[in-house]
Amino acid sequence: MKLEYFIAQRLTTSKDHKSSISAPIIKIAIAAIAIGMIMMIVSVATGVGLQQKIRQKVSAFNGHIVISNFDDNQSEVSVEPISTNQTFYPKFNSVEGVSHIQAVATKAGIIRTETAFEGIVFKGVGKEFQWNNLQEYIVEGRIPNLKENLNPEVIISRYLANRLQLKLGDKFNTYFMKEEGKLPNLRNFKIVGIYNSGFQEFDASYVLGDIRHVQRMNKWQKDQVGAFEVFVDDFSKIQEKGEEIYEAIPSTYNSVTIEEKYFNIFEWLKLFDFNILVILIIMVVVATINMVVALLVLILERTQMIGILKAVGANNWTVRKIFLYNASHLIFRGLFWGNLIGIGMLLLQHYFGIVKLNPENYYVTQAPVAINPLHILLLNLGTALVCLIVLIIPSYIITKISPVKALRFD
Structure with missing residues (x-):
């Protein structure tokens, strides 16, 4: 086991960590990631599901392409x-x-x-x-x-x-x-x-x-x-x-796709792609900001530990990796609960149709969901990757911590 990962694991599981000043901030960061993942999973599944359902209905009555006289x-x-x-x-x-x-x-x-x-x-x-x-x-x-x-x-x-x-x-x-x-x-x-x-x-x-x-x-x-x-x-x-x-x-015949025939409906459906993208960006930004705050609090709380590690010969990147491993643990905890609750909500909607819609406005009687494992996997990988990349920046503060000053820090 790598030294950085071992120390990060001990920090995560220690009782002092759970009762420290950073504990509530860490819980908030985990909750932010979980809520963000729930929102992303639900928005993508319902947005794509609504698009697919309306396409299916229009296609059922018209086919995909209509050939008629010109x-x-x-x-x-x-x-x-x-x-x-x-x-x-x-x-x-x-x-x-x-x-x-x-x-x-x-x-x-x-x-x-x-x-x-x-x-x-x-x-x-x-x-x-x-x-x-x-x-x-x-x-x-x-x-x-x-x-x-x-x-x-x-x-x-x-x-x-x-x-x-x-x-x-x-x-x-x-x-x-x-x-x-x-x-x-x-x-x-x-x-x-x-x-x-x-x-x-x-x-x-x-x-x-x-x-x-x-x-x-x-x-x-x-x-x-x-x-x-x-x-x-x-x-x-x-x-x-x-x-x-x-x-x-x-040449005497004409062909028209249903996207051309029902232009207004399909243009309306394309707006869902933009709405989903906005939700994804907002949720990732919120989760990232919370993780940055949590990481900074963890670093400040462990300033003396950082000084000791540097004093015994640990370089800056080694210490930074300890806190990045620690942050990764928090991210994956948030992703776990977000996936569990988000997928659970989608399954409830799929089998019981709890959320109803007005067919005059949405062309469906209940909110359809499209549970695509690939979409969920990409959301998880994308969120984790963005958070970790952004966290590298605040972890740079570790390089500015002097071992002498850190050991005197109280």
């Missing part, structure tokens, strides 16, 4: 059809990193019941639609059966069901507009599932059912759809893949 139609409704006879469908092999592509079609309509009516967007989906993206949001019933003959089965949001006073198993009439001067198309649908995404923009609009309903009402052929939704393996590369897909499709 026109001026900015609405959610499919106007001009696209043929499914494409080189990129049903497998987008020309672009690496594309995990799935699915055909969809949308049409605006009005649900009319005896007591109320609501404007909706009927989203027709096919057999290849990835229902697993929406499965976690289905709170009642099941997904529509699209593998057999055309049927009236649909899933509707809990928001629309409550406003229209409908429940699982009910049937309702929906009117779809035709060209000007013609009577609307009437379709009778049956609710087989109810979903609740917490995303007001989608819950207030979307009813999901068989794409063949839209094809029949629009008098399209079986190989004509409204758009293609593309999913990529790595969301962080969505802009890069969006450009590659744009280059790979015919």
Whole structure:
């Protein structure tokens, strides 16, 4: 065992150390590091968790990249059809990193019941639609059966069901507009599932059912759809893949990423990165300042010991390492309690959803958390490294302590 580490360990475990003047200051420093680590772990986990959850919800209803006709139609409704006879469908092999592509079609309509009516967007989906993206949001019933003959089965949001006073198993009439001067198309649908995404923009609009309903009402052929939704393996590369897909499709088609389509939402999400960075900097600064104060108090309290060590031949760096080892012990104690409490809080939120949020403001009903071991490890390493590097500066005061004066110090 190294001499510096041995002396530092004896200083830490000695009874005099626990009853000394520096004891409360040391406790405050440990608490500051623990609280800082708790704040950093929680802020990163909740910030990243909220970003991921909202991305998942937007992707579940739109895919990552939408391919449609190149026109001026900015609405959610499919106007001009696209043929499914494409080189990129049903497998987008020309672009690496594309995990799935699915055909969809949308049409605006009005649900009319005896007591109320609501404007909706009927989203027709096919057999290849990835229902697993929406499965976690289905709170009642099941997904529509699209593998057999055309049927009236649909899933509707809990928001629309409550406003229209409908429940699982009910049937309702929906009117779809035709060209000007013609009577609307009437379709009778049956609710087989109810979903609740917490995303007001989608819950207030979307009813999901068989794409063949839209094809029949629009008098399209079986190989004509409204758009293609593309999913990529790595969301962080969505802009890069969006450009590659744009280059790979015919010039008459357009591709839009969901970051471009829902620009305001994703710009709002980017603010979380800045907020998290500010919190990390503040917490590290506070922890470092407290550790600097604690180290200075330890040095002043052990001035006579420093003088004795120098008198028997110890050099400045040897003495400095003793106090740096001592400070490291305090840092790791603070990190231990910070990790224990911080991760515990995240697990409680993950399994019990204690903290609730307003979905109208945050698009989720409870604060989501993303427990990433790599993020936690980097936070610990970064905090410990910054604190130790900064503590080297105040430890320089040891070099200014004269053995003669230190031995007389009382």
